[in-house]
Amino acid sequence: MINKLWIFFIVSGSLFLIINGKADILNNQIISSGKTTLDLILQIFPLLAIWLGIMNIAKKSGLLDKVSKAISPFLSKLFPEIPKGHESLGLISSNIIANLFGLGNAATPFGLKAMESLQTLNKDKKTASRSMITFLVINTCGVTLIPTTIISLRLMHDSTDPTSIVVPCMLVTFISLFIGLIIDRLFAKRYK
Template sequence: MVNIIWVSLFLIGFVFAAIQGNMDLVNEAIFSGAKEAVAICIGLISVLTFWLGMMRIAEKAGIINGVSKIMSPFVKILFPDIPKGHPALGYIISNMSANLFGLGNAATPMGIKAMKELKVLNGNKEEASRSMITLLAINTASITLIPTTVIALRIEYNSVGPTEIVFTTILATTCSTIGAIIIDRYFHFRRLKKGG
């Protein structure tokens, strides 16, 4: 569906530019946008490489394991359907830890692996299980302590204070995560009352 929306937006813009005789502006925007995208990607590579390296060092030092132990009781409360010691729990904790440090790119593979494990637990049904819905809600909202990607973008665009957003990000993501959990639980208990 998203692909259809993007293609539609592109085609509509292209048609209107052709009708108004602004094709030269479209060509200019395409090439300048491509150039800027490459520059942003190269800028992000350095920051993401640094933080992924820091995560690897933290993993080797046992910090990630410590964070996992701290998060484990919380994760068990959020995902009571998952049996103790199941691989999905490890992937969920890794996903949440990576999101905590603002490493959405590192969190994504762990989230996908967790979803695959949850789908197996759900008997490979097409309908999402309670745990799958909860993971999606928490992954989307996700408390973030260090918004590395946003800081990297602010540095790339010469922001005067690229790290000024840290406190605001912590506050906003805490609110969004609490909201996601409340909404998830509300609909879960509503469904239970209906007998679904």
């Protein structure tokens, strides 16, 4: 899937640029994408390392287990494949909570750790497990209470009411999460 999409992006984009005589832009994009990626990773990496450190403390002290036990009744409904009290439940909940508070940067390390933890439960290491996909759907739905980036952009443009989008956003994001989870369930049944 990703493979085909990738070919489509590059071939259609390149041909379109060449036909329109914008080969210089194409050149530029090909050369600069490495630097763009490196910049992005350099942006993620420092915080990633800090959170991995903090999380390891939480893991060693048993706090992560405790959190995961407290919320596992809810999550085990969504992730029936994960055994009760498994480490990944705590990481998934931390990721969701951080996302809820609009802390995308803090949420990513939890999410990556959760995926690693889900991978230990996965029988076929090359193929996505059902739990992984459910977890990703929750993430791609962008569940958040306060879309901070957009509010600050609105503020920058002198909006009369920058936070007016908060309530509609909340409604849309939670209903779409609900729909996303239903879609995920339907797919999971079909793929069995």
